[in-house]
Amino acid sequence: MQENSTSSKEAPVREFLAFKLGEEEYGIDILKVQEIRGYEAVTRIANAPEFIKGVINLRGIIIPVVDMRIKFKLGEPVYDQFTVVIILNIGGRIVGMVVDSVSDVTTLTPEQVKPAPEMGTAFNSDYITGLGTIDERMLILMDIDKLMSSGEMGLIENLAT
Numbered sequence: 001m002q003e004n005s006t007s008s009k010e011a012p013v014r015e016f017l018a019f020k021l022g023e024e025e026y027g028i029d030i031l032k033v034q035e036i037r038g039y040e041a042v043t044r045i046a047n048a049p050e051f052i053k054g055v056i057n058l059r060g061i062i063i064p065v066v067d068m069r070i071k072f073k074l075g076e077p078v079y080d081q082f083t084v085v086i087i088l089n090i091g092g093r094i095v096g097m098v099v100d101s102v103s104d105v106t107t108l109t110p111e112q113v114k115p116a117p118e119m120g121t122a123f124n125s126d127y128i129t130g131l132g133t134i135d136e137r138m139l140i141l142m143d144i145d146k147l148m149s150s151g152e153m154g155l156i157e158n159l160a161t
Contacts, residue, residue, distance in 0.1 A: 013110075016132065018103035018139055019086065022074045027132055027139035030105055032088050039083035039098060056096060058087065065096035066148075090148050097144075106139065108132045113141065126150075 016027030017036075042054035042065050051071035055062050065085060069077040077083075082101040087094060116128040127147040132139035 013107050016106050016108060016139060016141060017086065018106050019084075019099040020101045020103060021068050021072060021099055024074075025103060025137065025139050026099075027106060027108075027141045028086075028088075028144045032090060032144050034087040034089045034094065036102055037085045037087060037096075038081075039079050039085055053098060056085070058094065058096075061094055063087070063094045063096050065098060067098040069098070069100065088144060088148065090145050093148075095148055106132065106134060108134070108139075116141075 015030040017030050017033050018025055018027050020026070040056065042056050044054040045052065045064075048054070051067055053065045053067045053070075055064055067077055069075065077098070078100075083098065084102050085096045085098050086102070087096055112134060113130040113132050116130050127143050127150075129141045129143045132141050
């Protein structure tokens, strides 16, 4: 099928917030990001899964905070001056996501997004929408809605489609 590269109606460029977990760089849809904050101490919740660090009070709203390094089994998290909490708005629910650092906002064209490979590893590739390539750089693009509303996370009721 021939694609007309001058038409931007078919598949528009999309912006992703790039962040690091360990050595890998990930990207999530910038439209899901409400704000980015420095890491601050959280209040632990008894019997919460290990990857749920606890909750923080964000201007009067108590929000759960997920540590993505623990969630993806990427080793022991280190909290330093680069560690940030990405505040997400997913289906009207506010959730915090701890990552090692935020890189930048990256614009990707449809041609720069490759399909995600099938992987039989500990990482569930259901949450990967593709791989964004910019020169030598590669972003693992995540479906953050799907991840945060998954049964194992238990944070957000299944989103109405």
